[in-house]
Amino acid sequence: MSESNSYLDTFKNDDKPASFEQETFVPVRNRRSQTRLAILVVALLILAAGSYAVYRLANDRNVPELVGLSLEEANAWATKNRIVLAVKKEYSFDVASGMVISQEMSAGATIRKNDAFSIVVSLGADPDENIPWPDIKAMSLSEIEDWISENKLTGINITTANSDIVPEDQVISYTLTDNTEANFMRKSRATISVSI
Numbered sequence: 001m002s003e004s005n006s007y008l009d010t011f012k013n014d015d016k017p018a019s020f021e022q023e024t025f026v027p028v029r030n031r032r033s034q035t036r037l038a039i040l041v042v043a044l045l046i047l048a049a050g051s052y053a054v055y056r057l058a059n060d061r062n063v064p065e066l067v068g069l070s071l072e073e074a075n076a077w078a079t080k081n082r083i084v085l086a087v088k089k090e091y092s093f094d095v096a097s098g099m100v101i102s103q104e105m106s107a108g109a110t111i112r113k114n115d116a117f118s119i120v121v122s123l124g125a126d127p128d129e130n131i132p133w134p135d136i137k138a139m140s141l142s143e144i145e146d147w148i149s150e151n152k153l154t155g156i157n158i159t160t161a162n163s164d165i166v167p168e169d170q171v172i173s174y175t176l177t178d179n180t181e182a183n184f185m186r187k188s189r190a191t192i193s194v195s196i
Contacts, residue, residue, distance in 0.1 A: 063117070065107040066100045071121050074100055082113040088120045093152070097124030125152040127187035141169040141194045155189035166195040 061081045066074045071087065078085040095101050104118035111117055131151050136144065141158070148156050155178070166172045177189035184190075 059113050060110050061113065063103070063105045063107055063109045063111055066103045066119055069100050071098050071100065074119055074121075078117070083111060084114065084116045086116050086118040088118060089123050090120055091124065091126040092122040093125045095122035095124075097122055125186055127154065127185065129186050131184050131186055131188075133181035133184045136174050136192060137171050139171065144171070144192060144194070151186065153186055155187055157189070157191045159191060159193045160196045161193050163195040168195055170195050 061083060064077060066077070075085060077083075090101070092101055099122050101120045101122050103120075105111060131153065134147060139147070144158065147153075161172055163172050172193040172195050174190060174192040176184065177191070179185060179188045
């Protein structure tokens with residue numbers, strides 16, 4: 001060793017042992033493990049999608065057209081499909097009593113089991129609606145029956161009787177039980193006697 005060189009200078013870059021060099025790591029790629037991982041991920045995705053589809057099939061229901069069905073038929077559908085029916089009732093002259101007038105969700109919509117679903121059911125014609133009282137004495141039996149049917153009257157009773165004075169199918173007499181002719185309502189009771 002010379003005096004001009006220090007002990008550390010004796011180790012030159014060329015003379016360094018291989019263990020002193022900076023190490024580099026080269027990842028070893030195993031294609032077999034990568035393929036297995038990809039297959040596992042795809043299988044898990046398919047399993048998750050299948051589970052979700054089964055869940056949706058088990059819990060989702062398509063809403064049918066309930067308008068025009070009876071309340072009993074709508075209840076039967078709701079019970080079968082585990083749907084809670086919220087029934088609102090209102091008077092409707094055009095829709096018979098007990099029939100579905102409208103529904104909250106349109107037909108074909110999806111609803112989950114145990115969800116609530118609103119429908120409106122008819123109570124029939126409003127019994128408290130005022131109905132104009134016609135000139136009953138001038139009407140024939142068929143005209144009276146048409147008037148009762150057209151106005152959906154519920155309290156009219158037609159009786160028949162023999163009369164030597166009044167012609168056939170004409171009114172002999174009538175009595176109003178509940179109201180007068182001026183405030184006659186759909187639910188008012190009356191008896192009309194017609195000649196045979």
